Amino acid sequence: MTLAQYRSKRNFQNTPEPKGGKGNNNKLHFVVQKHAASHLHYDFRLELSGVLKSWAIPNGPSLDPREKRLAIMVEDHPLDYRTFEGVIPEGNYGAGTVMVWDKGTYQNYKKSSAAAASKNLKEGLSSGDLKFILDGKKLKGAFVLVKMKGSNDDKNWLLIKKKDSFATTADPLEKDHSVLSGLPFTEIQTQKAPRINKKILDLRGAKRVKQPKSFSPMLATLVYEPFDDPDWISEVKWDGYRIIAFVEDGEVQLRSRNEKDYTSIFKPVADELRTLDFNCVLDGEIAVADREGRSDFSALQNYQKTGRGNLCYFVFDLPFANGYDLRDLTLLRRKNALQSIVNGMEYIKYSDHISGKMPEMFREAVKNNLEGIMAKDASSKYVSGKRSRSWLKIKVHKRQEAVIGGFTAPKGSRIKLGSLILGIYENQKLVYVGHTGGGLSNRTLEDLYNRLHPLERKTSPFSxxxxxxxxxxxxxxxxxxxxxxxxxxxxxxxxQPIFVGLREDKNPKLATREEPKEISELAEKGAAKTRRTRNKLTHLDKIYWPDEGYTKGDLL
Known part of the structure; x- marks a missing residue:
């Protein structure tokens, strides 16, 4: 079968379904779409030979190896059909609601390369014994599609789950929501569902570029207090690792500011990002959230050792997407595009915001014991690698990154070590700033000693x-x-410094003293705009950011 049969059944002036497009040579994808046509069924589609080989499953797929589900082979569909979700209007072929019930990648049992797997899978398809392993949101593990013997119709197959660690008697069809938009099926029936589709991203004004292989993120300036300005937005300041995600041709890399690779450490995030249908660079914070949705830095440290915890990648910006440089677009336009990309994902979460009301949000941060809030100019551009006055951070508690230059011997019942000797860099020299013994559990003491013992030296590293x-x-x-x-x-x-955790994502040379900058004049500016009054401005040449040379006048 070819796409000719698919296209002959459809009038693309009257249906939102795609005509057809090219796929990704590095990964083989699958999709399961719940389709309420004349009869409710589930369309099971496997990428093979440049198309989606398709079967209609009346009773839907099962994870129970005892169940054999009838799968009726239908016409091939184009590869970009796997991101189609919405309502096919009445009067068109297959009229009804289509929901992306599950999606992901798949491979043959031998876990060969894409080229070798394709050959093996084609042979299985031809022989009527197609074996594969699914890696989706709802369907995982080994399956087989077997052509029914003795059937009068050679289109009849059986989809069977094989016995493995993913096999279960639980019914996966009870999870009746889209893995694309996050919407339940009933909502998609009544409204046009949002789709992760590069064609709907608003990229007007963005420059066409080759996506970078490395990237320095935009940095925020620490300030004392929140202020109220309707032209600024407020976000939660997540307590985790700043991570840049590079998604290109089905491959993903997760890297910190100092280029440390976290792809394998945060594998669930990387695996989910591989399901995206186009290239992009995401900026966000990887954290572990508790039951109330609060990020916990110590839980993130524990996750790296145990793999346990509610891992989340809270994304807040989109510098590059679909071969375009979005950094000159406004922050709100970048965030709107970002939200359409990650909507409905499990591990990747859109970091939402509110406009204005910064003091109220900060009070909530204090009340809920969060790290703090981020304040951002809604019209700001993305400035790579620089600490900008368009992004500000307001912390609930004073926190500082420090380099460990030594440790004291333990006393009494203390094990391994007593206190950590801390320093920061000033003018490229390590300067002593204090010592801490608080916040160190026995397990942390053991871990720190094991890391510090190989680094021992005879002389002080301090200046x-x-x-x-x-x-x-x-x-x-x-x-x-x-x-x-x-x-x-x-x-x-x-x-009174208290240990919070190690920052393996940080470069020691970048551990410098961070003190809040005065920002009250900026708050006054916002208030003046709201009241529409004229205030007399004085001392416009007063310097507030010595490192960058910004004066009070620059803020106005």
Whole structure:
């Protein structure tokens, strides 16, 4: 069969279904679409030979190996049909609601390369014994499609689940929602469902470019307090790792700001991103969320050791998509495109926002013990690799990244080590800023000692001498940790620092003192716009960002 039969049955002036498009040579995809035509059924489609080989399953697929589900082979469909979701109007072939019930990738039992797998699968299709392994949202594991022997119609096949760790008697059809839009089937019946489709992204004004292989993210400036401005938006500040996701031709890389590869460590996120249908670069924070949806940095540390926890990739920006550079578009346009891409995904979550009402959102952050909030100019461009005044961060508690330059011996019942000797870089020299022994469980002490022991050295890595109330074992300044603390002392030391966790995603050389900048004048600017009054402005040459040279006048 070819697409000629598919196209002959449809008038593309009257149906939203796709005419046909090219696929991805690196991965073989599958899709299962719930289709309420004249009779409700599930369309099971496998990418093979440049088309979607298709079967209609009246009773839907099963994960129970005892069940043999009738699968009626129908005409081939185009590859881009796997992202089709919506309502086919009355009077058209197959009129009714179509929902993407499941989707993902698949391979042959031998887990060969795509080319070798295609050959093996074609042979199975020809012989009437097609074996494959699905990796979808709802269907996983080994299956077989077997042509029914003795049937008068050679289109009749059976879909059977093989016995493996994914086999279960639970009915997967009870999960009656779209893996594409996240909508339940009943909602798709009554409205046009959003689709992850590159054709609907608003990319007007974006430049056509080759997608970069590496990328420096935009950075935010720490400020003291929130302010109210309707032209700014507020987001939750997630307590995790800043991760840039590169999605290109079905392949995914997850990298931190210092180019450390986290693809295998956060495999569920990478696997889900591989199901996207086009190339893009995503910016976000990977975190582990508790039952209330709050991110927990210590839980993220634990996830890397155990693989347990509610892992989420909270994405908040889209610098590149579908071969276009979106960085010169406004933030809200980038976020709108981003939301259409990740809507309905399991591990990738859109980081939503509110307009204005920054003080109210900050109070909620304090109430719920969050790390803080992000404030962003809704019309701002994406400035790669720079700390911008268009993105601001307001933290609930004082936090600082510090380099571990040594540790003291334990006392009493303490195991392995006593306190961590901490420093930051100033003018490319490591400067002592305090020590901490708080926040260290026995398991953390054991882990830290195992990491620090190979780094031991005879001399101090710090640029000057200082007094410590116990003998110190010095180490190479390779590990970065994060601490909370009460305040900076006049001597430049942190008062009451408490260990939060290691920051393996950070470059030690970038651990510098971070102090909030004055932003009250910017808050006044927002208030003035709201009241539509004229205020007398003074001291416009006062410098508020010495490193970048921004003055009060620059903010206006």
């Amino acid at each position: 000057s001498n200082f007094r410590v109330n116990a003998p110190v074992t010095w180490v190479d300044p390779k590990l970065v940790c994060e601490v909370t603390f009460a305040e900076w002392t006049p001597e430049g030391r942190m008062r």
